Amino acid sequence: MDRAMANNTFSDNVxxxxxxxxxxxxxxVAVAIASIVIATLAxxxxxxxxxxxxxxxxxxxxxxxxxxxxxxxxxxxxxxxYSGSIIAYQASALIFDQTQELRNRAEDLxxxxxxxxxxxxxxxLPNRGLFYDRVEQAILSANNQNRLLAxxxxxxxxxxxxxxTLGRTSSDQIIKQISSRLQGVVLGADxxxxxxxxxxxxxxxxxTDGKEMELLAEHIQKVLESAFVVxxxxxxxxxxxxxxxxxQHGEDxxxxxxxxxxxxxxxxxxxxxxxxxxxxxxxxxxRRLTLMSELRHAIERGQLELYYQPKVSIQDEVxxxxxxxxxxxxxxxxxxxxxxxxxxxxxxxxxxxxxLWVLKEAFKHCAAWRKQGKKLTISVNLSAKDLHDxxxxxxxxxxxxxxxxKPEWVILEITESSIMTDPExxxxxxxxxxxxxxxxxxxxxxxxxxxxxYLKQMPLTELKxxxxxxQDILVSENDDVIVNATINLAHxxxxxxxxxxxxxxxxxxxxxxxxxxIAQGYYLSKPFSVSAFxxxxxxxxxxxxxxxx
Ligand code: C2E
Ligand code: CA
Ligand code: CA
Numbered sequence: 001m002d003r004a005m006a007n008n009t010f011s012d013n014v015x016x017x018x019x020x021x022x023x024x025x026x027x028x029v030a031v032a033i034a035s036i037v038i039a040t041l042a043x044x045x046x047x048x049x050x051x052x053x054x055x056x057x058x059x060x061x062x063x064x065x066x067x068x069x070x071x072x073x074x075x076x077x078x079x080x081x082y083s084g085s086i087i088a089y090q091a092s093a094l095i096f097d098q099t100q101e102l103r104n105r106a107e108d109l110x111x112x113x114x115x116x117x118x119x120x121x122x123x124x125l126p127n128r129g130l131f132y133d134r135v136e137q138a139i140l141s142a143n144n145q146n147r148l149l150a151x152x153x154x155x156x157x158x159x160x161x162x163x164x165t166l167g168r169t170s171s172d173q174i175i176k177q178i179s180s181r182l183q184g185v186v187l188g189a190d191x192x193x194x195x196x197x198x199x200x201x202x203x204x205x206x207x208t209d210g211k212e213m214e215l216l217a218e219h220i221q222k223v224l225e226s227a228f229v230v231x232x233x234x235x236x237x238x239x240x241x242x243x244x245x246x247x248q249h250g251e252d253x254x255x256x257x258x259x260x261x262x263x264x265x266x267x268x269x270x271x272x273x274x275x276x277x278x279x280x281x282x283x284x285x286x287r288r289l290t291l292m293s294e295l296r297h298a299i300e301r302g303q304l305e306l307y308y309q310p311k312v313s314i315q316d317e318v319x320x321x322x323x324x325x326x327x328x329x330x331x332x333x334x335x336x337x338x339x340x341x342x343x344x345x346x347x348x349x350x351x352x353x354x355x356l357w358v359l360k361e362a363f364k365h366c367a368a369w370r371k372q373g374k375k376l377t378i379s380v381n382l383s384a385k386d387l388h389d390x391x392x393x394x395x396x397x398x399x400x401x402x403x404x405x406k407p408e409w410v411i412l413e414i415t416e417s418s419i420m421t422d423p424e425x426x427x428x429x430x431x432x433x434x435x436x437x438x439x440x441x442x443x444x445x446x447x448x449x450x451x452x453x454y455l456k457q458m459p460l461t462e463l464k465x466x467x468x469x470x471q472d473i474l475v476s477e478n479d480d481v482i483v484n485a486t487i488n489l490a491h492x493x494x495x496x497x498x499x500x501x502x503x504x505x506x507x508x509x510x511x512x513x514x515x516x517x518i519a520q521g522y523y524l525s526k527p528f529s530v531s532a533f534x535x536x537x538x539x540x541x542x543x544x545x546x547x548x549x
Contacts, residue, residue: 024084043059118130120193123175125200126193127193128196135256138205139253148247149203150212151243152204153260154182154199154220155264158238159198173230181223185219201260224239243263244259254296262277265285266285291336295354303328303330304328304354304357305326306530307324307326308322308529310524310540312524313518319376322376322533323381324380326342362380366409370409375545377410377411378410379412387418387426393429396412396433397436414440415448419458442460444464445463447468455493463496464520465486465500466500469486470511487511487516488515502520502521525540
């Protein structure tokens with residue numbers, strides 16, 4: 001609030017309070033005047049045995065007690081005005097201070113919330129989103145002032161190995177130490193960011209020539225060379241560094257990050273452990289790195305399509321719904337599996353657009369089926385990055401309204417690992433989605449480390465047992481026991497259970513005896529295009545329940 005506005009509010013408060021107090025003072029004056037009149041009349045009557053004008057004048061002239069009484073209204077008036085002003089000022093100041101304090105507290109909380117959304121909880125460094133924003137701003141001002149920029153991606157190459165050997169707590173310690181060392185190199189936290197579990201980035205905005213970056217890369221390698229110490233263990237870390245220059249290698253942040261990724265890949269096979277991007281790298285870099293830039297255009301060029309895989313209720317043999325699975329028809333490479341391009345999209349901001357596209361398509365198809373009276377529930381996969389975005393529930397609500405979908409027709413599938421990377425942020429988003437009426441499912445259950453007891457604390461409705469367990473229940477006693485026990489435990493905790501990877505009738509029969517609720521897998525069908533799915537619904541023995549039932 002600016003000072004002039006604050007002053008106005010303050011004097012308005014004083015005016016209101018003063019007029020309230022004045023009202024009471026005026027009442028006091030009125031009572032005093034009434035007392036004078038009554039007392040004068042009483043004195044007049046007492047002295048003359050009647051009430052007359054002369055008698056009243058005489059009483060007022062000669063009676064000392066009445067003189068004192070006459071002064072009272074003036075005293076009341078002046079005193080009332082004076083003390084009224086003081087009380088009004090004090091009360092207003094009190095209210096004003098308290099309001100200001102509450103406002104400051106609200107501002108602090110807002111700042112804290114914004115900070116959590118834009119920073120990495122472990123290192124306190126800017127996260128991927130904030131880093132992209134900063135690069136965008138730097139590009140704008142570099143364009144205006146004809147300046148050069150550089151961007152470095154630093155990948156901790158042996159991070160997975162460290163994590164597998166030392167566990168989460170110790171690897172977190174190492175990441176923190178790496179973060180401190182990097183901030184020491186560039187003298188300031190703002191230009192360093194952690195954009196992925198094992199990838200840091202640095203934005204350099206006051207460049208004079210390209211050679212500087214190679215010196216910086218060498219310096220970083222040196223700084224990371226001495227081993228990190230955690231729990232009295234000495235742990236060496238190997239880093240690779242990819243470098244790109246603006247505007248030479250790209251004019252927008254996505255292109256720059258993609259090309260830095262190519263340079264990073266080439267750095268792995270170089271002696272120095274760093275590489276500056278060159279266009280010739282594109283030929284040698286793995287397909288995924290060139291695909292990454294093409295994925296950005298895949299949506300607008302209509303190369304993506306949603307396929308649907310049926311989910312069937314095992315006990316009553318009706319078609320329960322379908323899982324939406326995205327497909328990319330690449331003009332040169334043909335069909336590309338989501339297993340290849342989803343992780344790629346997750347490394348850039350593409351995943352947000354992709355998820356939004358998938359939601360729009362899936363909701364549209366589901367609305368059409370419901371209109372035909374088919375009671376189908378649609379399952380949509382969300383990625384970890386989606387769940388770290390606090391605006392996701394609003395985005396979904398927007399798509400639901402524009403397509404005419406009811407939240408209870410939708411199951412949002414999330415994986416254990418997405419909850420684990422940033423539980424606080426993810427839980428907030430999950431809670432909101434659940435409050436809005438969406439069903440939430442834990443996908444690929446059994447492949448992560450979370451326990452059912454932990455998952456129970458979340459507003460989940462469905463648990464999907466990973467296909468790696470289900471596929472082998474007939475041949476592996478171990479998997480058989482795991483699947484059976486998981487179904488029982490999940491039921492006891494109130495979850496619905498879907499078994500993925502149901503490839504044969506025998507598996508389906510066995511799951512039925514275990515009381516499993518829903519099956520999904522090649523035995524029922526592979527994922528289909530919408531038209532093939534519509535045809536399958538006519539021909540197959542599993543029919544959707546009708547909307548009325
Ligand atoms: P998922 O969510 O576990 O999806 C199930 C995958 O298992 C699908 O692979 C499906 O084709 C395959 N599958 C289904 N039944 C069987 C079976 O009986 N046996 C075997 N061996 N496989 C079966 P798909 O379509 O290639 O998808 C792979 C993964 O890509 C998905 O795994 C999911 O994690 C991700 N994905 C797919 N579409 C999307 C999407 O729209 N958004 C996000 N974020 N991820 C997606
Ligand atoms: Ca899934
Ligand atoms: Ca799955």
